[in-house]
Amino acid sequence: MSSILPNYIYDIFISYRQKDNRSDQWVTQFVQALKxxxxxxxxxxxxxxxxxxxxxxxxxxxxxxxxxxEKVKCLIFIPIVSRTYCDPxxxxxxxxxxxxxxxxxxxxxxLKIKLANGNVTSRVLPIRIHDLDADDVKLFEKETGSVIRxxxxxxxxxxxxxxxxxxxxxxxxxxxxxxxxxxxxxxxNAIRDLIEGMKTExxxxxxxxxxxxxxxxxxxxxxxxxxxxxxxxxxxxASLVLVIVLSLFYINSIFKISDNTYRDTGVFGTSIxxxxxxxxxxxxxxxxxxxxxxxxxxxxxxxISGLSVKPEHTSKSIxxxxxxxxxxxxxxxxxxxxxxxTSRIGDQINIQIELIDALEDEVMWSKSFxxxxxxxxxxxxxxxxxxxxxxxIELLPVxxxxxxxxxxxLDITAYDxxxxxxxxxxxxxxxxxxxKMRGALQLLNEAVKLDPDFAEAYVEAGKISLYGLRxxxxxxxxxxxxAMMLANKAIDIKPQLASAYLLRSNILNLxxxxxxxxxxxxxxxxxxxxxxxxxxxxxxxxxxxGNYEKAVRMIIRSNDxxxxxxxxxxxxxxxxxxxxxxxxxxxxxxxxxxxxxxxTFEGALASLGSFYLWHKNQPENALDYYQEIQKNDSHDPWxxxxxxxxxxxxxxxxxxxxxxxxxxxxxxxxxxxxQYLPYRARLGHVKWLKGEKEVAMELFNESMKRDSAIINxxxxxxxxxxxxxxxxxxxxxxFLGNKKEALELLDYCEKxxxxxxxxxxxxxxxxxxxxxxxxxxxxxxALTKENKIKEAYQKVLREYExxxxxxxxxxx
Numbered sequence: 001m002s003s004i005l006p007n008y009i010y011d012i013f014i015s016y017r018q019k020d021n022r023s024d025q026w027v028t029q030f031v032q033a034l035k036x037x038x039x040x041x042x043x044x045x046x047x048x049x050x051x052x053x054x055x056x057x058x059x060x061x062x063x064x065x066x067x068x069x070e071k072v073k074c075l076i077f078i079p080i081v082s083r084t085y086c087d088p089x090x091x092x093x094x095x096x097x098x099x100x101x102x103x104x105x106x107x108x109x110x111l112k113i114k115l116a117n118g119n120v121t122s123r124v125l126p127i128r129i130h131d132l133d134a135d136d137v138k139l140f141e142k143e144t145g146s147v148i149r150x151x152x153x154x155x156x157x158x159x160x161x162x163x164x165x166x167x168x169x170x171x172x173x174x175x176x177x178x179x180x181x182x183x184x185x186x187x188x189n190a191i192r193d194l195i196e197g198m199k200t201e202x203x204x205x206x207x208x209x210x211x212x213x214x215x216x217x218x219x220x221x222x223x224x225x226x227x228x229x230x231x232x233x234x235x236x237x238a239s240l241v242l243v244i245v246l247s248l249f250y251i252n253s254i255f256k257i258s259d260n261t262y263r264d265t266g267v268f269g270t271s272i273x274x275x276x277x278x279x280x281x282x283x284x285x286x287x288x289x290x291x292x293x294x295x296x297x298x299x300x301x302x303x304i305s306g307l308s309v310k311p312e313h314t315s316k317s318i319x320x321x322x323x324x325x326x327x328x329x330x331x332x333x334x335x336x337x338x339x340x341x342t343s344r345i346g347d348q349i350n351i352q353i354e355l356i357d358a359l360e361d362e363v364m365w366s367k368s369f370x371x372x373x374x375x376x377x378x379x380x381x382x383x384x385x386x387x388x389x390x391x392x393i394e395l396l397p398v399x400x401x402x403x404x405x406x407x408x409x410l411d412i413t414a415y416d417x418x419x420x421x422x423x424x425x426x427x428x429x430x431x432x433x434x435x436k437m438r439g440a441l442q443l444l445n446e447a448v449k450l451d452p453d454f455a456e457a458y459v460e461a462g463k464i465s466l467y468g469l470r471x472x473x474x475x476x477x478x479x480x481x482x483a484m485m486l487a488n489k490a491i492d493i494k495p496q497l498a499s500a501y502l503l504r505s506n507i508l509n510l511x512x513x514x515x516x517x518x519x520x521x522x523x524x525x526x527x528x529x530x531x532x533x534x535x536x537x538x539x540x541x542x543x544x545x546g547n548y549e550k551a552v553r554m555i556i557r558s559n560d561x562x563x564x565x566x567x568x569x570x571x572x573x574x575x576x577x578x579x580x581x582x583x584x585x586x587x588x589x590x591x592x593x594x595x596x597x598x599x600t601f602e603g604a605l606a607s608l609g610s611f612y613l614w615h616k617n618q619p620e621n622a623l624d625y626y627q628e629i630q631k632n633d634s635h636d637p638w639x640x641x642x643x644x645x646x647x648x649x650x651x652x653x654x655x656x657x658x659x660x661x662x663x664x665x666x667x668x669x670x671x672x673x674x675q676y677l678p679y680r681a682r683l684g685h686v687k688w689l690k691g692e693k694e695v696a697m698e699l700f701n702e703s704m705k706r707d708s709a710i711i712n713x714x715x716x717x718x719x720x721x722x723x724x725x726x727x728x729x730x731x732x733x734x735f736l737g738n739k740k741e742a743l744e745l746l747d748y749c750e751k752x753x754x755x756x757x758x759x760x761x762x763x764x765x766x767x768x769x770x771x772x773x774x775x776x777x778x779x780x781x782a783l784t785k786e787n788k789i790k791e792a793y794q795k796v797l798r799e800y801e802x803x804x805x806x807x808x809x810x811x812x
Contacts, residue, residue, distance in 0.1 A: 004044050005198060007108075009073045012191065014050040015096040016080035017087075020129070021052065026163045027080055028052050030127070030153070030184075033166060037188040046191070049074065072100045076194055078187075081128045081150060082163075086136035100124070101143060111145075113197040114320070125190055126150035129163035134439035141424065145284025151186050152178060177635035177669065270391055271561075272336040273310040273328070273358075274298045275319045277351075280343035290342045292419035293351065296377070297338070300384040302498070302531040303402045306393035308561045309530050310334070317567060329358030336364075336391065347373050347412055353383060355390055365390045373412040402496055402527055414451035417443040421460060434472045437464050455494035462486030462503050483507055498528035505537060512723075514544065532562045548792035552577075556800055568597040572607060579615055581793035587611065602629050602639075609642055614758035619646040637666045637677055648682065649762070657686045676706055678728045685735065685765060700732050707732075724754035731765035742766075743774045750778050757782055 003011045014031055021027040031050045038046045049071050077100040079085060079092070087093055104111040104123060112122055126140070128150035140148050153164040155174050166180040274297055279290040294315070301309045310318070318328060328334050337356040342349065348370060355365040367386065371379050381403050388395055395403070421440040441464055447457040466483040470476075484507050490500035505520035521537045528534050535558040542551030559573035575590035591611055595604045609625035612618040626643040629636065644659035660683040667677045684699030707729040730745035746769075749755040760766065760782070769775040 003047060003075060004195070005075060007073075008075055009070050010047045010049040011075045011195070012046065012048045013072055013074040013077050013096070013100065014048060014080070015077065015092050015100075017082060017084045017090060017092050019084060020080060020082045020163075024165075025052075026129070026165075029166060030080070033180075033184050034187055037184050038191065041188045041192055042195075046195075068095065069099065072096060073103055074100070075198060076123050076125055076191055078125050078127055081126045081130075081132065081140065081148075083130045083132070083136075086132070086139045088139070098143065109198050113194055114322075115193050115197045116200070121149070121190075121194065122146060123194060125187070125194070127187065128152045128154060130154060131156065131161050131435050134435075134442050137424070137436070137439050138420065142285045145287045151183055151190065153180065153183055154178070171635065173669070177666075179634070182632070270306060270336055270393065271308045271310070271334045272301065272338060272387075272391075273315050273318055273334050274301070275315055275337060275339045277339070278341040280341050280350075286342070286344055288416075288419045288423040289344060289349070291423055293342055293349075293376075294338075294340070295422065296380050297383055299499070299528070299531075300380040300403070301387065302528040302534075304384065304388055304393060304399055305396065305529040306388070306391075307530055308557075311532055311562050314563055314567060325356055325358050325361040329361070334358050338387065344373075349373050349376060351379070353386075355387060373415060376415065398526060411447075411451035411454070414447040414454055414457070417447035417450075418454065418457050418460065421447070421457075425464070434469070437468045437472070440464060453493050455490040455497050455500065458486045458490040458493070459497065459499045459503055462490070463499075466503065466506060480507065480510070496527060498524045498531060498534065501527065502531075502533055502537060530561070532558045535561070543789075546788075548789050549796060552789075552792045552796045556796060568594045568601065568604060571597065572604070575607070575611075577793055577797060579611065580789060581797055582790045583794075583797075584615060587615075602633065602636075605629050606639065606642070609646070613642065613646055613649070614756075617762070619649040622646045623650075635666055637663055640666065641677070641679055644679070644682070648686065653686050653690055657683065657690070660686065678703070678707070678725065680706070681728060681732050681735075681765065684732075700736065704729060704732050723749075723752070727754045727756075731763060734767075734769050735765045737768065739769060739772060742769060743772065743778070746775070746778055750782050755782060757786055 003009060005011075014027070016027045027050075031048065031052075035046075035048055038048070077097070079097055084090070085092060101111065101124070109123070111124070115121060122144060124144055126148055128148075131154060132140075137148055155162050155164045155169050157173060164174070164178060164180050164183070169180070171177050171179045274294045277290040277294050279286050295312055298309055298312065298315070301307055318332065318334075323331070325337060328337065335358055337358050338353065339356065340351060340353045342351055344350070349372075351369045351371075353365075353367050353369070354363055356362065357364050365386070369379055369383070384403055421443040424436055424443075425440050441461055444457045444461045444464075448454050448461075451457070462483040462485075465474075465479040465486070470479045483503065487500050487504040487507060490497055491504065494500070501520045501524040505517045505524065508514075508517035508520060518541055521534070521541055524531070524534045525538055535554050539551045539554040539558065542548070542554060556573075556577060559570065559577075563570035563573065571590045571594035575587045575594065578584070578587035578590060588611070591604075591608050595608060598604045605625040605628050609622045609629075611622075612625070613622035623643070623646045626639055626646055629639045630643055633639065640659050640663045644656045644663065647653075647655035647659065660679045663677050663679045664683070667675075670676075680699045680703035684696040684703065687693070687699060688696035707725040710725045711729070726745050727749050730742045730749065733739075733742035733745065746755075746766075760779070766775075
């Protein structure tokens with residue numbers, strides 16, 4: 001059977017080690033199940049090459065023949081990645097895996113395919129059947145040139161690490177909570193997405209790198225963005241520009257934050273995107289440099305308040321979109337592109353930088369840098385100063401100080417470990433698998449062994465503990481103490497490191513130390529006012545202080561910096577802003593726009609479910625989205641709770657009971673026994689309404705006991721964290737008639753704790769309190785605050801909408 005696309009021998013090639021198929025024929029069973037699923041997924045017949053005969057040219061000791069060389073010319077390569085697969089000496093690695101990677105270098109589609117939803121993925125689709133050693137992960141990612149994104153068939157219990165079996169393994173006992181049938185379906189869907197992407201000629205491929213002609217570089221090298229923009233626009237639209245400039249001045253004065261506690265990033269700071277660099281070594285083993293070095297430059301540029309720097313995930317998305325520089329400038333509102341290339345020979349790194357005016361598609365400045373790797377951090381500061389100079393940005397004294405800090409030298413191998421660790425984790429630590437986080441930690445530990453003064457490595461390790469490992473069963477004292485120790489150590493070594501103060505502030509916030517957290521945020525803002533995470537932390541402080549307009553301006557600005565209008569997250573952010581403004585029709589449109597951009601992303605589905613449940617009071621609509629998530633991940637405790645809650649507010653007690661009972665079954669499989677799900681009170685209420693009052697009282701009492709324990713021990717590792725436990729305890733006291741205790745707890749929640757007003761307004765467990773004057777006083781305070789925040793969002797969104805219109809008119 002041939003491929004469904006011309007010039008290919010097979011659609012799918014299954015690669016595996018024979019030893020992984022000897023005892024229970026796991027690979028054979030997998031291939032059979034996949035073929036059946038493919039038949040149900042595709043109208044066409046999909047050809048699969050799988051040779052289960054160990055004597056037919058595929059045995060580890062046999063030589064490859066010419067026919068096998070042809071067979072790897074397939075659309076999709078599926079390696080069964082086991083403990084033994086990542087072995088450079090093995091037949092599968094030498095004669096199948098590496099030849100396929102080599103084949104794709106000259107193939108018309110390349111290794112990476114742009115999917116219909118805009119995402120980019122590899123034609124290598126790994127099926128992981130064991131938890132892997134860090135060295136194996138590193139080897140696999142080195143050859144493929146990207147992070148391993150596998151579909152996992154791993155069964156894990158204490159002391160158990162083996163392939164997931166069909167129809168045998170209980171997903172509730174499996175720490176990964178995966179179901180074999182669901183995983184097979186995910187593989188088939190991933191194959192479908194890849195093939196559909198490859199079918200779309202000319203639009204599916206990851207675009208080639210654009211280049212700017214040498215003539216253009218020479219002609220425009222000395223120009224600045226301000227001069228070019230002004231000349232062209234004054235010549236054509238002199239009178240219009242005069243009016244607009246006056247309007248911009250007025251709006252700029254509105255957005256200016258007069259309070260000196262935090263430095264403003266400037267609404268009209270020059271918008272710049274730093275692209276991933278080209279890897280001139282032409283070796284995927286050096287991709288960590290071409291991706292990592294731009295990230296370090298980006299972090300340095302955050303120190304300049306006159307710049308609005310797009311973050312890493314947006315930078316990659318824009319570059320992979322295939323848009324021209326002119327499109328990037330006019331359609332996305334980005335004024336400057338910083339692009340470049342890297343090559344490394346021994347200990348020397350060569351970096352070529354280009355600063356491009358995106359609105360004119362002209363190179364403003366280019367320069368080559370040759371440095372020893374140990375001097376690389378000083379190079380980042382030099383590049384940032386050059387960028388500020390060529391964009392005519394006047395640095396504040398504190399910024400000059402931060403960019404001319406004392407010289408830093410690094411151990412070369414330690415820096416390699418550091419960049420490789422960051423490359424393996426990607427932009428979002430909390431999305432990484434536990435084995436990836438632990439592998440990255442190993443690399444960072446090696447880095448600080450070689451260079452004990454490597455402050456950035458300590459911060460990255462602390463972020464893994466705080467943002468990642470805390471959700472993977474690590475005891476609170478271990479991840480919390482570790483993160484704080486690492487943050488403090490980084491600050492001691494390098495007091496100019498903003499990320500260390502941001503990490504410290506987040507830890508202190510969890511420890512309910514707001515004053516100390518605020519001091520750390522102020523310091524981070526002094527050092528990196530343009531860092532979106534810092535801006536969000538500043539916005540949170542403004543909300544706490546009641547400076548709602550400042551908070552809203554800061555958080556909207558952060559969203560605008562972080563994302564472009566091609567990103568699903570952009571619409572998610574603005575949908576939430578319009579929810580807070582009380583403009584639900586606009587919010588609904590934006591949430592649906594986000595869903596169009598990411599139709600299978602669970603976050604988009606969950607956002608719409610929450611929107612309909614809490615803000616539109618339409619639990620029947622919320623059900624559609626929560627049920628869709630449940631199909632793909634039936635062991636997500638949050639979604640299971642929301643699904644139960646939707647039935648609860650619809651009055652469907654049987655289904656509410658079903659899913660809250662399921663939540664408690666999920667809880668039994670938590671690795672950390674200090675974690676628990678706060679759904680016993682809700683389940684107790686359902687039991688009470690169904691007449692099972694003894695069972696209900698047992699659940700209420702257990703809920704109170706657990707909430708009290710969390711509060712009294714300051715346990716942060718519960719699923720809700722301790723402030724939300726005050727509310728959970730209050731609703732039980734309310735229902736049981738303990739008004740005094742309930743009102744005291746609610747008063748604390750409204751002032752300092754968890755107080756989600758849409759929930760409080762409709763929570764039936766609070767009905768016994770609603771006529772009480774003290775409850776009404778608490779609600780009046782909360783509603784007054786809500787109205788002030790709503791007015792702030794409305795005002796700032798109107799100003800923002802005007803600003804966006806002015807920018808669009810400037811570009812016409």
